[in-house]
Amino acid sequence: MKLSEYPIKGRFGNFGGKFVPETLIEPLEELERAYKEIKEDEGFKKELDYYLKNYAGRPTPLYYAENLTRYLGGAKIYLKREDLLHGGAHKINNTLGQALLAKRMNKNRIIAETGAGQHGVATAMACSVLGLKAEIYMGSKDVERQKLNVFRMKLLGARVNPVESGSKTLKDAINEALRDWVTNVENTYYLLGSVVGPHPYPQIVRDFQSVIGREVKEQILKLEGKLPKALVACVGGGSNAMGIFYPFIDDDVELYGVEAGGKGLHTKEHSSTLVAGEEGVFHGMKTYLLQDEDGMIRETHSIAAGLDYPGVGPEHAMLKAIKRAKYFSVTDNEALEAFLILSKFEGIIPALEPSHALAFTFQLAKKLSKEDVIVVNLSGRGDKDVELVQRVIKVE
Amino acid sequence: MSDIEERFRALKQREEGALIGYITAGLPSIKDSFQIAKALVEGGVDILELGIPFSDPIADGRTLQFSNYLALKRGVKPKMVLELSAKVKDELKIPLAILSYFNPIYKIGVEEFLALAKDSKVDGLIIPDLPIDEGEDYVKLARKYSIDTIFLAAPNTSEERLHRIVDSTRGFLYLISLYGVTGEREKLADYTLNLIKSFSWVKSKVNLAVGFGVSNSKHIKELIRAGVDGVIVGSAFMKIVNEGKDLELTVRNLEDLAKDLKEGTRFKDIY
Numbered sequence: 325m326k327l328s329e330y331p332i333k334g335r336f337g338n339f340g341g342k343f344v345p346e347t348l349i350e351p352l353e354e355l356e357r358a359y360k361e362i363k364e365d366e367g368f369k370k371e372l373d374y375y376l377k378n379y380a381g382r383p384t385p386l387y388y389a390e391n392l393t394r395y396l397g398g399a400k401i402y403l404k405r406e407d408l409l410h411g412g413a414h415k416i417n418n419t420l421g422q423a424l425l426a427k428r429m430n431k432n433r434i435i436a437e438t439g440a441g442q443h444g445v446a447t448a449m450a451c452s453v454l455g456l457k458a459e460i461y462m463g464s465k466d467v468e469r470q471k472l473n474v475f476r477m478k479l480l481g482a483r484v485n486p487v488e489s490g491s492k493t494l495k496d497a498i499n500e501a502l503r504d505w506v507t508n509v510e511n512t513y514y515l516l517g518s519v520v521g522p523h524p525y526p527q528i529v530r531d532f533q534s535v536i537g538r539e540v541k542e543q544i545l546k547l548e549g550k551l552p553k554a555l556v557a558c559v560g561g562g563s564n565a566m567g568i569f570y571p572f573i574d575d576d577v578e579l580y581g582v583e584a585g586g587k588g589l590h591t592k593e594h595s596s597t598l599v600a601g602e603e604g605v606f607h608g609m610k611t612y613l614l615q616d617e618d619g620m621i622r623e624t625h626s627i628a629a630g631l632d633y634p635g636v637g638p639e640h641a642m643l644k645a646i647k648r649a650k651y652f653s654v655t656d657n658e659a660l661e662a663f664l665i666l667s668k669f670e671g672i673i674p675a676l677e678p679s680h681a682l683a684f685t686f687q688l689a690k691k692l693s694k695e696d697v698i699v700v701n702l703s704g705r706g707d708k709d710v711e712l713v714q715r716v717i718k719v720e
Numbered sequence: 721m722s723d724i725e726e727r728f729r730a731l732k733q734r735e736e737g738a739l740i741g742y743i744t745a746g747l748p749s750i751k752d753s754f755q756i757a758k759a760l761v762e763g764g765v766d767i768l769e770l771g772i773p774f775s776d777p778i779a780d781g782r783t784l785q786f787s788n789y790l791a792l793k794r795g796v797k798p799k800m801v802l803e804l805s806a807k808v809k810d811e812l813k814i815p816l817a818i819l820s821y822f823n824p825i826y827k828i829g830v831e832e833f834l835a836l837a838k839d840s841k842v843d844g845l846i847i848p849d850l851p852i853d854e855g856e857d858y859v860k861l862a863r864k865y866s867i868d869t870i871f872l873a874a875p876n877t878s879e880e881r882l883h884r885i886v887d888s889t890r891g892f893l894y895l896i897s898l899y900g901v902t903g904e905r906e907k908l909a910d911y912t913l914n915l916i917k918s919f920s921w922v923k924s925k926v927n928l929a930v931g932f933g934v935s936n937s938k939h940i941k942e943l944i945r946a947g948v949d950g951v952i953v954g955s956a957f958m959k960i961v962n963e964g965k966d967l968e969l970t971v972r973n974l975e976d977l978a979k980d981l982k983e984g985t986r987f988k989d990i991y
Contacts, residue, residue: 343822343849345779347874347896349881489785490776502778507900509876605823605849606776618797619827620775 327573327648330639334523337645339638342522344608347506356524358429363531368428372421376535379453380409380416384536386543386699391669399553399692401685403702404540404568407674413704414536414564415446419515421532423450426513433508434458436515437501439466439494440629441473442704443517448480458482461500463493466629473708491623494633498607518561519637522608526566526637533567540699541571553696554578554688557703558681559651560595560631562640564703569649579649581640582684584626588655593625596653597636598644606634611641627656627712628676630704658683660717663706675704676712722868723815723843724891727766728927728949737940737985738892738950740929741765741978742819744773744787745804746796747961748970753804754811756961759971761812763978766985768808769846769952772801772820779848781903783955787962798824798833802840809841817844817870817891830858834865844868844891852888859888870894875915882922892927892950895919897934897943903955905933908942916946923949940984953981 330336342352362368376382384405393401406414419436426434434456438444444460451458460477464486467474477484490496498521505514519526519533537555544552555572557565559581569579586594594600597612604613606621614622614634626632643649654662659676662683667673674682678701685700692698706713721729731738741760746753757768773791777784801818809816818837825833825847837845845867850858852871862869868891873882875898886893895916898909912930922928930943931952940951957974964970 341854342851343854344851345848345874345896346851346872346877346885347899349851349853350874350876350878489782490789495776499776499778503781503901506779509899603826605826607778608849613823615823615827617827619824620792621823 328570330642331523331527336639336642339610339641340523340526341610342608343605343610344522345506347509348522351505351509352522352524354429358425359524359528362425362428368424372424375420375453376417380420382409382535383539384408386540386547388547389670392666395669396686396689398689399694399696399698401689402544402552402697402699403672404536404699406536406564406701406703407672407705411446411449412707413442413446413675414533414567415443415517416449417535417567418517418529418532418563419443419446419450422515422528423454423456426456426515427454429513431511431513432456433512434515435461435501435504435512436517437461437494437497438517439497439632440708441466441470441477442630444477444482444484445473445480447515448477448482451482452480460484461487461497461504463487463491463497465492466494470629495621518563519566519639520561520607520609520635526609526639529563530566530570530639533563534570536564536567536701537569537571540568544697544699548697551575551577552699553692554580554698555701556580556582556681556685556688556698557701558582558631558677559598559636559640560584560633560677561635562637564701566637566639568699568701573648579643580684580688581649581651582680583651583653584628584631584680585653585655586625586627589653592622594653595624595626595631595633597634598640598651599653609635609638611638612636612644627659628680630675630677631680652684654680654683660713662686663713672702673706673710674702675706676709678703722866722891724767724817724868725927727815728892731766732949737944737948738766738929739764739978739982739985740767740769740950740952741957742769742771742952742954743957743961744771744784744791745801746773746791746794747787748964748967749794750796750800752967754807755967755971756974757808758812759974760957760978761814763975764982765978767815767817767950769817769819769954770801770805770808772798772818772824774821774824777821779901781901781955783904783959783962784902787958790962798828799836802836802842805842806840815843816841817846817868818842819846819848822847822850831861834861834867837867838865842867844870846870846894848872852885855888872896873919875899875911882919886922886925889926892929893922894952895928895930897930897932900932902932904935904959908933908939913942913946916943916948920947923947937980937984940981944985951985
C-alpha cells in the first residue's frame with residue numbers, strides 16, 4: 325500500500341482517530357463530507373490557487389544556498405522560501421484553504437487557536453480578505469509574551485480571547501477553542517492551525533500545506549534533474565514538515581523531522597514529542613505525547629514558540645513508527661547558532677522554528693557528498709524573533 | 721443487573737428519578753474527599769460519580785476546570801481515586817461510576833484499568849472523550865469485567881448513531897442537555913425538553929439520564945416531568961467544594977443541596 329493513501333478510515337496506521345466529546349462527532353462528519361466535495365471541485369481549486377498566487381505570493385522560490393553550502397563543505401543545500409509568503413510563514417497556505425472551505429459550508433464565524441500568534445495572524449488575514457469573522461484563542465501567557473502579534477491580529481480585524489486556564493499556553497488555547505466549538509457548532513468553523521486534532525483535520529491541513537512539496541518537486545527536477553537526497557523540516561505540530569514531506573512520501577527520498585530540544589532532553593524543558601514522548605490520546609488524536617506517569621499532559625518548552633506543543637500530528641507518529649521518517653532533536657542554543665549562521669552567510673534571517681531544521685541540516689550536510697541535495701523548509705522569517713534573540717545573545 | 725441498573729429499577733418502582741451526583745475526587749483534600757462523598761449520599765444522591773482529575777478537561781466549564789486543576793495540584797492520582805471508590809462502596813453502599821478522560825486510562829492500559837476498577841468495586845465508567853467509534857475494544861473488555869459502559873449522547877446525535885450508542889451502553893445513557901460544556905446555568909436550554917421527547921424511545925432499552933447545566937431542583941422537576949429516568953449534577957456541588965473554607969460547613973451545604981435536589985426527583989408522584 326502506498327503511504328500517500330493514508331489516512332484510511334480516519335487513521336494513520338495505529339494513530340489519529342476521533343477522540344472527541346459526542347457533540348463534536350456530527351460537525352466533524354459534516355466537515356469530512358464538505359472537504360470530500362471541495363477536494364474534487366475544480367472551482368474551489370481555482371479559487372484557492374488564485375488567492376495563493378495573488379494574495380499569499382506563491383510559488384515561493386527554491387533557493388540554492390551557495391555560501392552556506394561552501395561553508396559547510398558537504399551536500400548542496402536548497403532553501404524552500406516559505407518565509408517570503410504573506411504574513412511571513414507557511415501558515416497562510418492552510419488558513420486560506422480552510423477559510424474558503426468554511427465559506428462553502430456557510431459558516432461565517434471562524435475560531436482558531438494560536439501559540440506565538442503566527443497561525444492567529446494568518447487566520448485573521450484570511451478571514452479579513454474573505455469577509456469572515458475571526459475569534460482567536462490565545463493563552464494569556466502567550467498574549468503577554470507576543471504583544472506585537474496580538475496587536476497585528478486586532479489590526480486585521482480579529483478578536484483575541486486570552487485563555488486563563490491550565491498552563492495558559494497553546495494547548496489551553498486549543499482546549500478553549502474546542503469548548504467554544506461544542507457551544508457554537510451550528511454557525512462556527514474551527515480553523516485548526518496544524519496537522520493535529522481529530523480526523524479530518526490532520527488530513528485537511530496536510531493537503532493544504534502540500535503545495536510546498538509539490539512546488540519543491542517541480543523546482544528541484546528543473547534545477548538538478550533529480551530528486552533530493554533528503555528533506556529537512558522542523559516539527560512542532562508538524563504542518564510545514566508534512567507539507568514538504570507528503571508529495572515525496574512514496575519516493576526514494578530521506579525525510580528528517582527536527583523537534584525542539586529546548587534546554588536539553590535530560591531536562592523536562594523541551595518539546596521533543598516524537599524523540600522523547602510516548603503514545604497517548606490528546607486533543608482528539610492518538611499520537612505521541614509528552615505526559616507524566618499518570619497520563620497528565622506536561623508543560624513544554626522551546627525558544628521557538630511555534631514548536632512549543634506537547635503533542636504532534638498523527639501522520640508523523642505513523643512515519644516514525646514505520647521508520648519512514650527520522651526525527652531528531654535540536655536544543656535552543658543549537659537553533660540560535662543556526663539562526664546566526666544563516667543570517668550572516670545568506671542574508672536571510674530565519675524564524676527560530678526552521679532554525680532547528682537548519683541546525684540539523686548543518687550536521688547532515690557534512691556527512692553527505694557534494695553531489696547530494698538537501699532541501700530545507702524555511703517555514704518562516706525571523707523578524708518576529710529578532711527582539712528575543714537580541715535579549716539572549718550578544719551580536720558583535 | 722448491575723448495581724447502577726438495580727438502583728434505577730428500584731427508583732422507578734417508587735416513581736422517583738435518580739439523582740446522580742458528580743464530585744472531582746481528592747477535594748478539598750485526599751483525606752477529606754470521603755466526607756464529601758458521604759455528604760452527597762446522606763443528602764440523598766442515588767448514584768455517585770467520582771471524577772479522576774485531568775490536566776486538560778475539554779468538556780468542562782470553569783467550575784470543573786478549576787476543581788480538576790486543584791485536585792492535580794494537591795497530588796491526586798488515578799489510583800488514589802480507585803482506592804477512594806473502594807472505600808465509598810464498602811462504607812456507603814452506593815452505586816458508583818468513575819468519570820475519566822481517556823488518556824489517564826490509556827496510560828495505565830484499558831484492560832489493566834478495568835481490572836483495577838473491578839477490584840475497587842466500581843460499577844460503571846464514563847469517558848467523555850471516547851465516542852463509540854473509538855471504544856470497541858473498551859466495550860468488549862468492560863463486558864468481561866462486568867463494568868457498565870456509560871456512553872454520552874448529544875443534542876446533534878443522529879438517530880442512526882443513537883441506536884449504535886444505545887447498543888453499546890450499560891447502566892444509563894448520559895444525555896448532554898445542551899450545546900456546550902459542563903457548568904451551572906440559570907435556565908435549561910429552550911430545546912432541552914423537546915430533545916428529551918425525541919430521545920424518549922431509548923428508555924425501553926436503557927435508563928436515560930440528563931446532565932450539563934442541571935443546577936437546581938426547578939431544573940430537575942422540569943426534566944423529570946419531561947420523562948427522564950435520572951439527572952446528573954456536578955458543578956453545583958463542586959462550586960461548594962471549590963469555594964469551601966471550612967469542612968464542616970462544606971459538608972452541611974452539600975447535604976442541604978443534595979436534599980433539595982433529591983426533592984426535585986420526587987416530583988413524579990404529583991402526576
